[in-house]
Amino acid sequence: MRYLFLILLLFAAPARAEMNAELARDYVDISTGFNGETISLFGTTDEDNAEIIISIKGPESIVAVRRKGRVLGAWINKDTVEFRRVPSYYDIASTFTPDDEFAKEHEIGFGNLDFYAENESNPEKVHVFKEALIRKMQAKGFVPEEAKQVRRIDAHFFKTTFILPPDIPTGLYTVDTYIFRDNKLLGHESRKLQVGQVGFNANVYITAHEHSFFYGLFTVFVALISGWSAFTFLRRD
Amino acid sequence: MHIYLPIAEISVPAESLALLGVAVGFLSGLFGVGGGFLATPFLLFMGIPPAVAVGTQANQLVATSMTGMLGHWRKGNVDMQLGTVMMAGGMAGSLAGLLVFRMLQHFGHIDLFIAVSYVILLGTIGTMMLIESMMSLLKRHKVTEDVISLAQRPFFQRWPYKMRFIKSRLYISALLPIIIGFVGGLLVSILGIGGGFILIPAMIYVLGMPSLLVAGTSLFQIIFISAFSCILHATFNHTVDAILALILISGGVVGAQIGVRAARRIKGAPARVALALLILAVGARMIGVLFVEPSDLFALDMRQ
Numbered sequence A: 001m002r003y004l005f006l007i008l009l010l011f012a013a014p015a016r017a018e019m020n021a022e023l024a025r026d027y028v029d030i031s032t033g034f035n036g037e038t039i040s041l042f043g044t045t046d047e048d049n050a051e052i053i054i055s056i057k058g059p060e061s062i063v064a065v066r067r068k069g070r071v072l073g074a075w076i077n078k079d080t081v082e083f084r085r086v087p088s089y090y091d092i093a094s095t096f097t098p099d100d101e102f103a104k105e106h107e108i109g110f111g112n113l114d115f116y117a118e119n120e121s122n123p124e125k126v127h128v129f130k131e132a133l134i135r136k137m138q139a140k141g142f143v144p145e146e147a148k149q150v151r152r153i154d155a156h157f158f159k160t161t162f163i164l165p166p167d168i169p170t171g172l173y174t175v176d177t178y179i180f181r182d183n184k185l186l187g188h189e190s191r192k193l194q195v196g197q198v199g200f201n202a203n204v205y206i207t208a209h210e211h212s213f214f215y216g217l218f219t220v221f222v223a224l225i226s227g228w229s230a231f232t233f234l235r236r237d
Numbered sequence B: 001m002h003i004y005l006p007i008a009e010i011s012v013p014a015e016s017l018a019l020l021g022v023a024v025g026f027l028s029g030l031f032g033v034g035g036g037f038l039a040t041p042f043l044l045f046m047g048i049p050p051a052v053a054v055g056t057q058a059n060q061l062v063a064t065s066m067t068g069m070l071g072h073w074r075k076g077n078v079d080m081q082l083g084t085v086m087m088a089g090g091m092a093g094s095l096a097g098l099l100v101f102r103m104l105q106h107f108g109h110i111d112l113f114i115a116v117s118y119v120i121l122l123g124t125i126g127t128m129m130l131i132e133s134m135m136s137l138l139k140r141h142k143v144t145e146d147v148i149s150l151a152q153r154p155f156f157q158r159w160p161y162k163m164r165f166i167k168s169r170l171y172i173s174a175l176l177p178i179i180i181g182f183v184g185g186l187l188v189s190i191l192g193i194g195g196g197f198i199l200i201p202a203m204i205y206v207l208g209m210p211s212l213l214v215a216g217t218s219l220f221q222i223i224f225i226s227a228f229s230c231i232l233h234a235t236f237n238h239t240v241d242a243i244l245a246l247i248l249i250s251g252g253v254v255g256a257q258i259g260v261r262a263a264r265r266i267k268g269a270p271a272r273v274a275l276a277l278l279i280l281a282v283g284a285r286m287i288g289v290l291f292v293e294p295s296d297l298f299a300l301d302m303r304q
Helices: A002-012 A100-105 A123-140 A199-210 A212-233 B014-031 B036-045 B050-074 B080-107 B110-138 B175-191 B196-207 B211-237 B242-265 B268-291
Strands: A019-023 A027-030 A037-045 A051-057 A060-071 A074-087 A090-094 A157-164 A171-181 A184-197 B002-005 B010-013 B162-165 B170-173 B298-302
Touching (some): A019 A171, A019 A184, A037 A051, A037 A171, A051 A157, A074 A123, A074 B110, A074 B268, A090 A157, A123 B298, A184 A199, A199 A212, A199 B242, B002 B014, B014 B036, B014 B050, B014 B242, B036 B050, B036 B110, B036 B175, B036 B268, B050 B080, B050 B110, B050 B175, B050 B211, B050 B242, B080 B110, B080 B162, B080 B175, B080 B211, B110 B175, B110 B196, B110 B268, B170 B175, B175 B196, B175 B211
Parallel strands (some): A027 A184
Antiparallel strands (some): A019 A037, A051 A090, A051 A171, A060 A074, A060 B298, A171 A184, B002 B010, B162 B170
16 A cells, blocks of 8 residues: 555656756846847756746736726726736747647746735626726737747757847746647746836936935036037027 | 936937027017927926926026026116015025925826916916016007016005115015015926916006016016026925936027027017917816816826
8 A cells, every 4th residue: 555655656656857048138228329139048948848938027017907987978097907917028939729728737927927916805896807908008018919939949958039129127037838749738837027217327226216306406507508508509699 | 319317217319308408598588488488398207207397397497597597697677685685585486386295296286286376377377477468469558567566555555564675665464475586486386387477467467566567577586486496496406317317407598599580570469469379288288188088097106
């Protein structure tokens, strides 16, 4: 009986695959001329032709979804549902199209993530607002709709490329690589990607946030000087 | 060419920003108005967050009102004493405005508030201006200078804290210019406009100032109020985008030159009709925002 149990346990234990996944670059620099960028990930696995899913997730934040309603003829924000832990950006690449049940179980796809509404209990309302959240995030380009491919270079070596838009939210991103076979998770690797402003832009941002009073004084000073020089040097008489 | 704005944290076409600056500058050169009423709605339309649009506008106002004020200063048309009293009210107003702004933002009604304020302000001013300019265009009647201002009525004569304003030749309660300044400060902090088109009529009809001194004095105090409001927005909201302001200001300098040149060829009354129509058009656009059913009822509000 005990042996049987051990044998069962042996079979039940998930088979772990050897895998490696690495970003070509673990940072995205946003400078003044930033107009979007591509980011590549390479990976290897000892499993032959395993199914691969790679997701890229922006930092999580609170998003308030507001619905307009008619009050005295005017359209104003009437209902608000706040969702917690919504990634500011989400994209996914895979070697296959996962079915709905599988996607739900493994939280694949923006709609299957576990962000939740805190101030609303009516499930129908939450559903409607969640649909709107997904639709608006897609419209903003923060959740690209088009499915991306993970390219197999050979049976063990794969690559994928994400295209990041010009107005990508800044912060610390997570890139997760999952390996599946027959709908079973074999391995998982996680990498961080830093998306942030650099150089002059970063200096402006940091100064504005950390020395905000002096930043304000400085901008006023610059404005006064520009106003004064516009008068002095471009006087018409 | 796209440019990434460090505080707004979005990438926008630099050309359209510069063009907006030129348009605003053109208006200020041609009519002597700040043009903020045009800039704020357009910035919002380009996807710049309301807080950044208003905060940055306050900065741009510093530059344009400085240029405008210097012109009046050289001709000696600035009543510093009255301007300083108005400024006291204005500082309080912009502080109150900032608090109101933050409150509305928290409850998700800032867009509504901006739209309603614009409709009321622009609708009223535009209509009044249109009637006045049409009348002068059709009848060519003389503008009566000796209107009896509110301040001269017995009720207001009894108000306390009477002050003598030597340059404007007024002996009125200091509370009146303080109240007018307060309203101006509210407008700067909440709507990102200098409010010259409210302050100027108020200074003529309420205070009874000589019309020669009005524009310079209102610009004089707008410099300080907008500078104060800009520093408040920068310190408490972190919403003053230096790059955005710089592009708008540079465009504004160019536009103002074109406007000033155009002003020499265009007659006063037809130009005022055009400005009135423009003001009404912006107001109508805002009415559309309020009353036309939006194509999408939902909107996202991302918290940092």
